Amino acid sequence: MPWLVLGLWIAVLVVMAPFAAKLADVQQDRAVDYLPASADSTQVAKVQERLPGGEATEMVVVYHREGGLTAADRATAARQIGRIADAHALTAEPRGIPSKDGTTMMYPVASTEPGSNEKARDRLVKEVRSVAKGEDGLGVDVGGEGALGTDAGEVYDSLGGPLLYTTAGVVALLLILIYRSPLLWLVPLGVAGMSEFLAQGVAYGLNQGFGTSVTGQSAGIMTILVFGAGTDYALLLVSRYREELRRIERPYDAMVAALRGCGPAVLASSGTVAAGLLCLLAADLNSSRGMGPLGTVGVLVALAAMMTLLPAVLVLLGRRVFWPLVPRYGSIPKARRSLFAAMGSSAGRRPLTVLAGGAVLLGALALGVLNLPGSLKQEDSFTTRPDAVAAMRTLAAAYPEQGTQPIAVITPADRADATLATIRGTQGVDDAQKGRTGDGWTEISVTAVNAPESAGETATIKALRDRLDGSYVGGPSAEQLDLKDTNSRDRKIVVPIVLVSVLLILIALLRSLVAPLILVVAVVAVWGAALGIGGLVFGPLFGFEGTDPGLGLLSFVFLVALGVDYGIFLMHRMREESLAGAEPDTAALTALRTTGGVIASAGLVLAATFAVLTNMPLVQLVELGFVIAVGVLLDTFLVRTYLVTSAAVALRRKVWWPGPLSRAPEPPVRNEPQPERV
Structure with a gap:
């Protein structure tokens, strides 16, 4: 067999x-690939692909010198841009736009050569970067949506191998230590x-x-x-x-x-x-x-x-x-007083004190949620700074008076002029120009007054969506706004579904209402505490500028599902002991003593594997891995060992209410000897 x-x-x-x-x-791994089909920015991206030149790769070549660009710098920039224009079919002749302080010159560059082929896009970006290079202190970066896509693609492509090898290595090390x-x-x-x-x-x-x-x-x-x-x-x-x-x-x-x-x-x-x-x-x-x-x-x-x-x-x-x-047949393992036996004894002596102390600790840690940084911007989503992000930051500093990342509006072609007029009359809009037309649609490129993904630009995007009935507002900043809004909606829908589903499954498995409620409340408390610890370290210690909008939902789903996973191991053994006739407090302490070591080992392994994500080059993965790893450790060494066990000891048989185990066993019937009849 x-x-x-x-x-x-x-x-x-x-x-x-x-x-x-x-x-x-x-x-x-494009931002638009993460979004639902109904989102405005998704609709914009789909229409753009059908427009003439809609598959263009858009870049911005940024030349910068701290003390101000010299005549030689401008000549170098013009020469390099000329070489790029000669080597590639661009959608328009690149024109330099100088900053007011004279330190920066940006050249928007776009080409339809790659089409929708990402590998061809990456080749184009690399070829442009091979030409656009700084000389004698002149800084040159290639940014824009196309370059950012290339940089993000390289980061995501690099995840597979390192993530797999690092995870396998961590698991191997822990297994060697556990199994000896x-x-x-x-x-x-x-x-x-x-x-x-x-x-x-x-x-x-x-x-x-x-x-x-x-x-x-x-x-x-x-x-x-x-x-x-x-x-x-x-x-x-x-x-x-x-x-x-x-x-x-x-x-x-x-x-x-x-x-x-x-x-x-x-x-x-x-x-x-x-x-x-x-x-x-x-x-x-x-x-x-x-x-x-x-x-x-x-x-x-x-x-x-x-x-x-x-x-x-x-x-x-x-x-x-x-x-x-080697476990020999008939051998008896050495009896040793385990750490979990000692922990169980302390929880058994003062269960209510342990419960109160644990609740206060978890509640205090959860307050750190108030310190979580705001929503993560696209340019802040890398732990290192790729060229495209460096270009975006240079542009934001050199052109503070205007947006440097266009907002795309797709409107029906027969209403393009009216839409253009409405856009130009919208507060926060610096400029708007009609672009491509095809398939019954016209694209209008909008420049906002405020910097990309700032509160001012977000207000402008919302104002455009409110005023433009029948049109779609998209672009990189709008995609990030849609990501945030969709995540907010998903939390309100998915979180209750997860709680109800897990609770019903636990009720069916444990044949109780109280025990499942204890487990669910415990894992929700762990989730809040883990997020709170994240709020205490993400900004001050890790230097992150924002929090991924999906962190709350994903960490909740994983911590609730995985935390209940360990709770089942403990409660299953506790139920076995109770069915065998053990008193409630004895059953709880025996379950902890017999399963505590295995659960602790499993928790360490699971926490370590999620901690591998903290070594990845994307902020959202680092944040997710950190919160889940910390939550698993809290669940393993605080909630499972102390709080759940203490609750079971304090509630005694009520923990299995309303199942049969919640009722005290009937005393055995004693057969009194009958007097002999004469």
Whole structure:
């Protein structure tokens, strides 16, 4: 049987190999790809592609010298721009626009050569940059929407390899420390690697079959979940398998017993995580909606591998895989007083005091949310400063009196003149010019008075949308505004769905109302505290200029789903002990003592895998990874150990209300001896 399972997995991986390799090809990471089809900026982007020259790659070549541009600098700029114009088919002759202080000259450059081909766009941007170079202290940067797309694409393309290797390395190190074996750690790590490969193939199939959006963020999260959740399931199974090997002689029989013992809890917890992630399908944002199925794929593929392939490999390798700490048949492990036994004892003596102290601590940490920086601007979304961002900042400083990033308005062609007049009469508009016309639409390029993504420009975009009935307002700044608004809407829809779904699943699993409510309240408190810690460090310590609009929703979904995951392990064992006849406080403390070590190991692994995201070059990934990692650690070492256990001890049988376990067992009927009849 183990050989058959291994053979089936090898066959599946061979079949899926061509599809797994194609996942990167369908990844879309433009801001407009994240937005719903109904957003104004999405409509603008679609119409622009159909207009003559609509697939143009737009750039801005920026020349700058702190002390002021010299005549030689201007000559160098003109010569280089001339070479660019000679080498490429531009949509218009580039004209330099000097800044009022004389320090900067910008040349808008656009070409339709690449069309919609991103690789051709990247080649064009690189060729322009190879020509536009500074000399003798003259600074030159190439920015604009096309250049920013190239820089962002390079960042997202670089995520796959480093993220995978770093995650695997972190998991390997932790497994070596946990297992203290030179061989055992290789087995779950190898199985996790195969799971990741299969998950990529399945994700590609979802994209092709159902149009599921794939972004660099969702693909990265899927990798994290495969390794993090998969390793957690492996830790639980291997721990139970080691225990069974001491009392069962044949490894195959020991594995069957281990699967029967921990399988239901693992299946229930993974199902809860999958259900929580699938609630993201209710989101309007493409990136969030696509992350739900991809995250679910990661969890379920990891579950399938750890419940089938991992047992098969472990059985084939036999007891020797645990060397040098081999669990001998009939042996008894050394009795040691664990850390969690000591923690459980303190919680058991003063449960109400522990509960109050924990609630105050979590509440105080949650106040840090008030210190979270405002919405993240596009130019601040990189941990390093690519050329396109450097160009944007130079332009913002040199041209403070005007916007340097156009707002695009798409209006019906027969109303173009009236729309143009309305735009020019709108407060906050510096200039507006008609551009391309085709397919019944006309594009109008609008220059705002205020800098890109400032409060003033945002007010201008909203005013244009209010005044222009039947027209669409888009462009880079409008896309960021739509991202923020859509995320706000999604939070109001998805958060209640997640809470209700998880609560109903827990009620069905635990056959109680009180225990599920305790778990849900606990994970929500953890989420608030983790976000609060983020507010205390993002600006002051990390130097981030803003918070990703999707941070609140995504961190909530992951922390609730994953936190309840660990709660199920603890409560499942607590329920087992209660069914076996243990008193409520004894059941709670026994559950903590027996599962605390495994849950702690699993929590460390999961937190470490999400912490890998903090090493990525995108601020939104760093923020998400930090909040989830901190939340998992809080949940593992504070909420699970102290608060949930203390609540169970304090409530005693009421924790299982209204189920049968909430009622005290009836005293046994005593049969009194009857007097003999004469």
